[in-house]
Amino acid sequence: MTSENVSLFGTPQPPATARSLSCGPLSFSLEDGALRTIRWHGIELVRAINYPARDPDWGTMTYVTTEETVDAGPERIVYLRRFETTDGIIAGQFRASADASGKILVELSLAPERDITANRIGFTILHPIAGLAGHPLSIAHKDGSIEHTTFPERISPAQPATGISGLAYSIEECSVEIAMSGEVFEMEDQRNWSDASFKTYCRPLSLPFPFPVAAGERIEQRIELSFAGRPVSAKNGSASWGKIDWSDLDEPFPDFALAVETGWTLPDGASGLPDLESARRLVRVDLRSAKAGQVLNRCLEGAKAPVDLELVISDDIDAMARQLTSLAKELGELGIHPEHVMALPAAYLSSYQPDGAWPTGATPGGAARAARAAFPGARIGGGMLTNFTEFNRLPPDPVIVDFITHGTTAIVHAADDLSVIETLEALPHIFHSAQALAPGKPYRLGLVSIGARTNPYGSSVASNPGQVRKPLAMSDPRHKALFGAAFMVGAVEATQGCGVAAMALGAPSGPFGIIEPDPSSANRARLLPAFHVMRALHEMKGGQRLKSSSADSGLRVVAAHVPDATLFLIANTTNENREFVLPAPASMRWLDAQCIGDAAADPRWLLHAGGTRKAGGHLPPYALVFGRIEAEEI
Numbered sequence: 001m002t003s004e005n006v007s008l009f010g011t012p013q014p015p016a017t018a019r020s021l022s023c024g025p026l027s028f029s030l031e032d033g034a035l036r037t038i039r040w041h042g043i044e045l046v047r048a049i050n051y052p053a054r055d056p057d058w059g060t061m062t063y064v065t066t067e068e069t070v071d072a073g074p075e076r077i078v079y080l081r082r083f084e085t086t087d088g089i090i091a092g093q094f095r096a097s098a099d100a101s102g103k104i105l106v107e108l109s110l111a112p113e114r115d116i117t118a119n120r121i122g123f124t125i126l127h128p129i130a131g132l133a134g135h136p137l138s139i140a141h142k143d144g145s146i147e148h149t150t151f152p153e154r155i156s157p158a159q160p161a162t163g164i165s166g167l168a169y170s171i172e173e174c175s176v177e178i179a180m181s182g183e184v185f186e187m188e189d190q191r192n193w194s195d196a197s198f199k200t201y202c203r204p205l206s207l208p209f210p211f212p213v214a215a216g217e218r219i220e221q222r223i224e225l226s227f228a229g230r231p232v233s234a235k236n237g238s239a240s241w242g243k244i245d246w247s248d249l250d251e252p253f254p255d256f257a258l259a260v261e262t263g264w265t266l267p268d269g270a271s272g273l274p275d276l277e278s279a280r281r282l283v284r285v286d287l288r289s290a291k292a293g294q295v296l297n298r299c300l301e302g303a304k305a306p307v308d309l310e311l312v313i314s315d316d317i318d319a320m321a322r323q324l325t326s327l328a329k330e331l332g333e334l335g336i337h338p339e340h341v342m343a344l345p346a347a348y349l350s351s352y353q354p355d356g357a358w359p360t361g362a363t364p365g366g367a368a369r370a371a372r373a374a375f376p377g378a379r380i381g382g383g384m385l386t387n388f389t390e391f392n393r394l395p396p397d398p399v400i401v402d403f404i405t406h407g408t409t410a411i412v413h414a415a416d417d418l419s420v421i422e423t424l425e426a427l428p429h430i431f432h433s434a435q436a437l438a439p440g441k442p443y444r445l446g447l448v449s450i451g452a453r454t455n456p457y458g459s460s461v462a463s464n465p466g467q468v469r470k471p472l473a474m475s476d477p478r479h480k481a482l483f484g485a486a487f488m489v490g491a492v493e494a495t496q497g498c499g500v501a502a503m504a505l506g507a508p509s510g511p512f513g514i515i516e517p518d519p520s521s522a523n524r525a526r527l528l529p530a531f532h533v534m535r536a537l538h539e540m541k542g543g544q545r546l547k548s549s550s551a552d553s554g555l556r557v558v559a560a561h562v563p564d565a566t567l568f569l570i571a572n573t574t575n576e577n578r579e580f581v582l583p584a585p586a587s588m589r590w591l592d593a594q595c596i597g598d599a600a601a602d603p604r605w606l607l608h609a610g611g612t613r614k615a616g617g618h619l620p621p622y623a624l625v626f627g628r629i630e631a632e633e634i
Helices: 002-009 292-300 317-334 364-374 388-393 418-437 482-493 529-540 596-601
Strands: 018-025 028-033 035-042 044-050 063-072 076-085 090-099 103-112 116-118 126-130 137-138 144-148 161-164 165-172 174-181 184-191 197-202 211-213 219-229 241-243 245-250 257-258 280-288 307-313 339-343 379-387 403-409 443-449 500-506 514-519 526-527 546-548 555-562 565-570 578-591 614-620 625-632
Touching: 002 482, 002 565, 018 063, 018 076, 018 090, 028 090, 035 103, 035 219, 044 174, 044 219, 126 165, 137 161, 161 165, 245 555, 257 529, 280 292, 292 317, 307 317, 317 339, 317 364, 339 364, 364 379, 379 388, 379 625, 388 403, 403 418, 418 443, 418 482, 482 500, 482 529, 482 555, 482 565, 482 625, 500 529, 514 614, 526 596, 529 555, 529 625, 546 565, 546 625, 555 625, 565 578, 565 614, 614 625
Parallel strands: 241 578, 257 280, 257 500, 280 307, 307 339, 339 379, 379 403, 403 443, 443 500
Antiparallel strands: 018 028, 028 035, 035 044, 044 126, 063 076, 076 090, 090 103, 103 219, 116 211, 126 197, 137 144, 137 165, 161 184, 165 174, 174 219, 184 197, 245 546, 514 526, 546 555, 555 565, 565 625, 578 614, 578 625
């Protein structure tokens, strides 16, 4: 099992196990002490109830269970968990009781053993986005008033609801009422960070943080949920098979770049790999350091590829202009002519609340104008070098930029497998919201990844020497495994119909690498599953994009018409087996745990692997299919 875990997840750490429970029409799962996927008559009305403690860098403190009991019957379920943080500083108890009439009561009690500071401690309630975005929401306030509003359709940069003591909403014919006590709650639109949820949490961000909690100070909170209604037809969650359908889209298949910075260049033994040398390079350089041009040249390592730049520049207006002009001159002397340039003052690598204090000095708009003056032959970008969150809080002025950009990471708030895959639901919301802020501007995404390239919300990304599933870690082991390759396919699928012209999904090497040194040989490189995904996407680049779907099967599909054929990629983004049916017979090659070793050693594995010709097939968890349908069979 350990070897299989490494193939699937890049780490011997086993995935979290979930226990499914139900009483009457009420069902949910228990995973790592949290309630997940709370359904009433099969309709998911609450995505999760958890109780994290967040440190001053917004890192999530890790709980370990000291005692756990489940008393489950046909009419009533009672769950009790006692826990403490790994350092033993916080100890607490969580109790949940549910009954078949549609009632759930959850109670939390915890206290630190010594004085601590934290950004957040207590309940979070996640609400799904499907069926709720743009739909009615009722908010109860502590003074007894009821506010009737809607969940935001476009992603809200600020809190869509504050001062909450209760909520009520419906999906289809089913409804839930939620009452909270023990703290003041507010809601944020977690789609900002690519979470597929709206989150109700405590404590309000308008209060100072981090805040002190004295030794022995007890935090006690309570949530009551009441479900009602019945859907017209039964709901059973995701299907075990998918019928693949596609239709023409009026957009070309995107270009794909490799993100490059110091330390992410090709490892020894990786030169001459097919398609890699010609793949676009998206190079990030900090111009506040000396010899930035030489650093950039080393990052390119002579690759014969188009070059785009992401430049971190000084917050001083005069220094910013000098840095950009100096770099442009140095690159011209080296014969490097970037096609796209995005420059951002360093202060904007951090995140700010929409109504909070913003940096003084150089601004993103000023940086765009200075970049245009320094690089008159390049297209100049606007946006952020971090996440959509920061883009949404300070969108670029479309009048002064030629394209818009930002990145995404899947593990800002949670790092379990289900939460990471759920972020794929939120990506189309992000892409449509970004375009609405700069209508008509080309959309060129930065690095779209599982791991966190930067931490705009704290001093640094989380250290992850054990290569485990950890929020806000740069190095996430799943990127190097089948899970990461399947996630990449899902991220590309999410761009369909969103006008995304280009995006980066990985780097030559490093924490987001598609290649790594072979541990068995100092002079050889090992190809990760992501390498073969990138190679397949490279073949589709510029083709006529197809809009693909596979219903609710958990299969993610991308496809494009190229001369004489239709090329496609299918990924199973679930931990269960899936079947699929194609619209026509195809030549296909599977990448799964059984052949991952062969694929790691052969850069032309897609050409050499034995193909199968048929109109459907079986996909194990997180496996992929690379396929081709000849033009005469379409």
